[in-house]
Amino acid sequence: MRITSVETILLQIPYDIGGGPKAIAGHPATMLNILLVRIQTDAGITGWGEAFGHAVAPATKLVIDNMIAPMLIGRDPTDITALMSEVNRNLHLFGRNGPLVYGVSGVDIALWDIAGKRARLPLHAMIGGAVRKELPVYASLLRYGETSALEKNLRLAAEQGYRYIKLHEVNPDLIEMSRDVLGPDIEMMVDTNCPWTPAQACAMVERLRPLNIYWLEEPIWPPEDHAAMARLRAKGMPLSAGENAGGLHDFRKMFEVGAVDIAQPSVTKIGGITEALKINAVAESFGVRVVPHCAYFGPGYLASLHIAACLEQEAPLERLYMNLETAPFSPFTLPRHGKTSVPQEPGLGCDPDEALIARYRVN
Ligand SMILES: [Mg+2]
Known part of the structure; x- marks a missing residue:
């Protein structure tokens, strides 16, 4: 061929x-x-x-x-x-x-x-076999920066059955409000996209500590400052990062200094499925959990679904919380009750x- x-x-x-x-x-x-x-x-x-x-x-x-x-x-x-x-x-x-x-x-x-x-064979069968046929999906809310739209969408996502909801807010008042809206039973993640100095991030972790945040994502600028992440991590709040890494060796450096609890390789950014599988293996060897980053709706989303389905520890799949005029690759990009099924057709399973x-x- x-x-x-x-x-x-x-x-x-x-x-x-x-x-x-x-x-x-x-x-x-x-x-x-x-x-x-x-x-x-x-x-x-x-x-x-x-x-x-x-x-x-x-x-x-x-x-x-x-x-x-x-x-x-x-x-x-x-x-x-x-x-x-x-x-x-x-x-x-x-x-x-x-x-x-x-x-x-x-x-x-x-x-x-x-x-x-x-x-x-479906991709998951080519890379070791799916541990599960269905995955939890998390609603990844984009940054609203104001109370009313954020509150409305938090309530909507919870009503739709999402058990994991991620914010992209950096204002601690909005993050505190979000926990009040969601209550204690929904896992709440906070993705900040690298806004703070190490000292600011430390102060923020102290303030957010009572909110039981499932993971705090990329709290420090720049994303390459793994040593600062490792120091912050010592404060006990679970930290995640990896969507801005360039490949396997960036992740290894991250793991060697103990920078993250959760690694987030992004299959459309990191070198594809080949590189993502290597990263999963190295993460396992360091005892780091993998939850793929997935800010897309096409074959990259499907690949992430297959990869996540093969992870021993369940990884909720990221789904940007937005309404598209047409949902491509449905039904897989249209979670129901906060879950989606793993494709079973050959390859990625959906053209x-x-x-x-x-x-x-x-x-
Ligand atoms: Mg992110």
């Missing part, structure tokens, strides 16, 4: 978060960017991947189209380890994080989709709908 084409497809789907400013990672937006990767073969098998994403999607698309795709044409797609090693080595001097690695990630996911389809591509493709 040989690769005959590698194509990127940028979709833009209107979305709404139910109030507050519309933004992802500080970037104002009303359209969700989804960057698909389609790899076709001479055997008639097509693989789908997803590369990160959101505001950086146009840059990632250029990388795949101009730098990665030419290396793949004519190659055997089932030789994933060797192929990814070659691509990574050829690209390394252009950067070991950011759009280059995001591009590699999207391609790697598509190659695993092909491998699963060729073997007629994109061609009509959806025709309607939302912009590039």
